[in-house]
Structure formats: C-alpha cells, structure tokens
Amino acid sequence: MADHHHPHPSRADDPEPTTHHQVMGLALRELLIEKGIYTADDERARIEMLEAASPANGARIVARAWTDPAFKARLLTDPNPAIEALGLDPFNAIHVVENTETVHNVIVCTLCSCYPRQLLGPQPAWYKARAYRARVVREPRQVLAEFGTHVPDDVVVRVHDSTAELRYMVLPRRPAGTEGWDEAALAALVTRDSLIGVTVPTMP
Amino acid sequence: MTARFAVGDRVRIADRTPPAHQRTPAYVKGQAGVVVYLCGAEGQPESLGHGGDGTPPMDVYRVRLAQTDLWPDYRGSRGDTLDVEIFEHWLDPAER
Numbered sequence: 001m002a003d004h005h006h007p008h009p010s011r012a013d014d015p016e017p018t019t020h021h022q023v024m025g026l027a028l029r030e031l032l033i034e035k036g037i038y039t040a041d042d043e044r045a046r047i048e049m050l051e052a053a054s055p056a057n058g059a060r061i062v063a064r065a066w067t068d069p070a071f072k073a074r075l076l077t078d079p080n081p082a083i084e085a086l087g088l089d090p091f092n093a094i095h096v097v098e099n100t101e102t103v104h105n106v107i108v109c110t111l112c113s114c115y116p117r118q119l120l121g122p123q124p125a126w127y128k129a130r131a132y133r134a135r136v137v138r139e140p141r142q143v144l145a146e147f148g149t150h151v152p153d154d155v156v157v158r159v160h161d162s163t164a165e166l167r168y169m170v171l172p173r174r175p176a177g178t179e180g181w182d183e184a185a186l187a188a189l190v191t192r193d194s195l196i197g198v199t200v201p202t203m204p
Numbered sequence: 205m206t207a208r209f210a211v212g213d214r215v216r217i218a219d220r221t222p223p224a225h226q227r228t229p230a231y232v233k234g235q236a237g238v239v240v241y242l243c244g245a246e247g248q249p250e251s252l253g254h255g256g257d258g259t260p261p262m263d264v265y266r267v268r269l270a271q272t273d274l275w276p277d278y279r280g281s282r283g284d285t286l287d288v289e290i291f292e293h294w295l296d297p298a299e300r
Contacts, residue, residue, distance in 0.1 A: 093243075093244075095241075095243075110229050110231070111227060111229055137231065137274075137286055138231075138274075138275055138278075139278075139279060139280070140271075140280065140284070141279070141280045141281075141284075142279070153281050154281070155281075156281065156283040156284055156285065157271075157280060157281065157284045157285075158284070158285050158286075158287065159271075159284075159285070159286045159287070160286075160287045160288075161229065161232075161286060161287065161288040161289070162289070163227050163228070163229060163288055163289045163290070164227055164243065164246060164264050164289035164290075164291070165243065165246050165264065165289075166243055166266075166289060
C-alpha cells in the first residue's frame with residue numbers, strides 16, 4: 001500500500017464519555033439488583049427472550065389465520081387469547097388490522113418506536129428513524145412505493161399511529177396461487193415488512 | 205367508569221400543549237374524526253410521565269382522521285385515513 005499516504009488519526013481506545021442518562025441507568029440497575037427486586041440472571045433471561053422473538057412468530061400467526069377461518073375471526077376480534085393459544089406471549093395488548101381488496105394497512109409510531117417486540121423481535125432501524133415516522137403519516141403512498149409497494153388508487157391506505165398501549169400487526173392478504181399450501185409453506189411467504197405493512201407477501 | 209364516546213361518534217382532538225409528558229402527537233391536534241375502536245382505560249400519561257400514578261385511568265379511543273383533513277396538500281386517494289389512539293380527556297364531541 002505504498003500509495004496510502006493520507007493521514008488519519010487512529011480511533012480512540014475508549015468509547016464516547018458516558019452520558020448522564022447512561023450513568024443513571026446503570027445506577028438504577030445496580031440498585032434494583034442490590035435490593036433484590038430482580039436478579040442479573042432475570043435480566044439476562046429477559047434479554048434472551050426479547051432477542052429470541054422474531055418475525056417467524058408473526059408469520060405463524062398469519063399462516064394459521066389464512067388456513068383456519070375460526071382462528072382468523074378470533075384473531076381480529078380478541079387477538080391476545082388467540083395468539084397465546086399458539087404458545088406465544090404477546091406481552092402487550094395486540095390489535096390486528098386486516099388487509100383486504102379495498103384496504104391496505106401500515107403501522108408507525110410517530111412519538112417513539114412502539115412495536116410488538118415481544119412478539120416479532122426488535123424493530124428494524126428504519127422503523128425507529130425520524131424519516132419513516134414523519135413521512136409515512138404524511139405521504140404514505142410515496143413511502144410505500146419506496147418499499148416497492150404500489151397501492152392502487154381505489155384501495156384505501158390506512159395508517160395506524162401507535163400512540164398508546166396497543167401494539168399493531170398487519171394481517172396481509174394471502175397471495176393468489178397458494179391454494180392447498182400447508183401452514184409452514186405459507187408462513188415462509190410472510191416477511192417482517194409485510195407484518196408492518198410496508199410490503200405484501202408475494203410468491204417466490 | 206363508562207366510556208364517554210361510542211364507536212361512530214364524531215370527536216375533536218384538543219389543541220393544547222400542557223407542560224407535561226403527553227401521548228397526543230402535534231400533527232393531530234385540533235383535528236376532528238370518528239371513533240372506530242374503544243381500547244379500554246389506561247393511566248394518564250401526563251401523570252405517569254412525572255412520577256404520578258396515572259389515576260384516574262382514562263378511556264383510550266382509536267380515532268380515524270381523513271388524510272385530506274390532516275394535510276391540505278395530501279397526495280393520495282381521498283379515502284385514505286389515519287388511525288390514532290387518543291385519551292378521553294383530549295377529546296370533545298364534534299359536529300357531524
């Protein structure tokens with residue numbers, strides 16, 4: 001690398017200085033453990049559970065709804081017991097919104113980044129970004145188009161701003177040509193983004 | 205506690221900015237829409253956000269707003285809507 005002349009300083013060994021809020025967070029955690037409110041192992045188990053949650057859970061729910069009309073009816077009217085019956089723990093109150101021939105749903109949290117994390121795993125970085133949060137409520141069709149989702153003019157776009165305690169999940173439409181498919185094959189079509197509503201499941 | 209509003213009621217979201225934590229986004233303040241879903245009662249964020257206990261709990265509603273009301277220059281279909289969860293103490297009855 002004889003041509004590599006331009007100088008650049010090496011990166012500092014230490015990270016950025018710890019902020020006030022980080023110090024407060026660490027102090028609170030130490031106090032809670034010291035006072036026996038919870039143990040470090042409880043915390044580890046909780047993090048493990050959160051990281052183990054993935055969009056595969058949502059895909060399972062959707063595939064069941066596509067193949068079992070009674071389950072779908074329960075999922076849309078009283079979702080938590082229906083989801084728990086599949087052995088999943090939604091933690092928050094869930095609200096499932098159904099895409100139909102006439103309605104396309106998309107989820108956002110403009111105030112922060114509320115998301116059914118315990119069910120679907122961590123939210124994608126773009127979901128937390130200000131650009132998505134500000135734009136999807138103002139120009140949803142343009143944002144959807146950037147995800148490759150072109151919603152016809154005669155289909156209503158319904159944006160859901162998750163501002164309180166409910167956590168939202170989209171029930172996408174079952175792709176045509178999947179008649180007779182089993183649940184596992186159907187679940188493989190359901191992506192994280194289609195559960196948020198920025199894309200729709202398609203045939204491979 | 206009985207919910208003050210029912211599905212189908214037309215309501216207006218208060219246009220105010222209390223000096224406290226709140227869960228009412230600025231862009232929907234002053235807008236009128238229709239109640240589409242009763243979410244149940246929750247602790248008041250203005251109290252919970254400042255060490256209070258949030259009591260009394262307030263009913264929360266999903267209010268459906270027309271995008272063309274929210275944004276005068278909205279580029280989309282006339283039927284496009286936005287649903288937002290709003291606490292009862294932020295809502296007043298609105299004219300049809």
